[in-house]
Amino acid sequence: MPNAADDLPQGAREKLIQRKQEWAEAGRLLTGQAAISDAQRLPPGQRLVTSWPVLDLGAQPKIDLKLWRLVVDGLVESPITLDWAGFGQLRQSELVSDIHCVTAWSRYDNRWRGVRVADLLEVVRPKPEAKFVLFQSYDTYTTNLPLAEFAAPEALLATHWEGAPLTIEHGGPVRVVVPKLYFWKSAKWVKRIQFVAEDKPGFWEVRGYHNHGDPWAEERYS
Numbered sequence: 284m285p286n287a288a289d290d291l292p293q294g295a296r297e298k299l300i301q302r303k304q305e306w307a308e309a310g311r312l313l314t315g316q317a318a319i320s321d322a323q324r325l326p327p328g329q330r331l332v333t334s335w336p337v338l339d340l341g342a343q344p345k346i347d348l349k350l351w352r353l354v355v356d357g358l359v360e361s362p363i364t365l366d367w368a369g370f371g372q373l374r375q376s377e378l379v380s381d382i383h384c385v386t387a388w389s390r391y392d393n394r395w396r397g398v399r400v401a402d403l404l405e406v407v408r409p410k411p412e413a414k415f416v417l418f419q420s421y422d423t424y425t426t427n428l429p430l431a432e433f434a435a436p437e438a439l440l441a442t443h444w445e446g447a448p449l450t451i452e453h454g455g456p457v458r459v460v461v462p463k464l465y466f467w468k469s470a471k472w473v474k475r476i477q478f479v480a481e482d483k484p485g486f487w488e489v490r491g492y493h494n495h496g497d498p499w500a501e502e503r504y505s
């Protein structure tokens with residue numbers, strides 16, 4: 284498959300990335316407020332939106348379902364490469380959750396359908412040494428999470444949003460959704476999920492964004 288990141292003029296892509304990197308350096312949007320408690324639904328510094336903004340590196344890979352594969356490997360008992368039919372055979376669930384993007388918008392009550400991470404973990408069975416999870420996407424994006432956050436009951440690999448297949452711009456055919464962290468941790472167009480012992484910062488994590496990204500602790504920047 285051609286590298287979709289090549290679709291965007293190099294200058295435009297660099298500009299986009301540079302602007303977000305400058306935000307991190309300037310500490311833009313930080314309120315310095317603590318969330319009153321985890322029960323507070325809107326994290327500090329966030330504003331509610333009803334639209335669903337699109338954020339990515341400017342390249343949206345179109346993946347033919349016949350060629351789509353998801354590799355789940357690394358420190359697991361049963362590594363697996365799923366094709367579209369194989370993914371569809373895993374238990375499918377519906378979950379409703381809120382989105383919190385580091386660019387300060389939040390969107391409540393998103394109804395997702397897909398495979399719960401808990402169900403995927405039962406299939407691949409991470410080894411005790413697995414402590415972190417690294418994600419690679421079809422647009423070359425990468426991000427990283429502690430396994431404990433990925434294994435959270437509200438996390439899923441989503442194929443549907445509000446009853447319809449996820450559009451390409453929002454990461455279809457399959458994206459990660461980890462609602463308790465800022466949305467940059469939720470890889471769109473996910474291609475590989477790798478379980479590892481040592482953490483490895485991803486695309487935004489090496490460009491000034493927080494390694495963990497808890498919205499209620501305002502972990503925006505590193």
Ligand SMILES: Nc1nc2c(c(=O)[nH]1)N[C@H]1C(S)=C(S)[C@@H](COP(=O)(O)O)O[C@H]1N2
Nearest residue numbers: 336337338339340420424453467469470471
């Ligand atoms: N593959 C990939 N996943 C990605 C991104 C990206 O550029 N590429 N951007 C991240 C960021 S910064 C955000 S805020 C969300 C945006 O998802 P949305 O466009 O569906 O709102 O996707 C995240 N996942």
Ligand SMILES: [Mo]
Nearest residue numbers: 338384385467
């Ligand atoms: Mo983002």
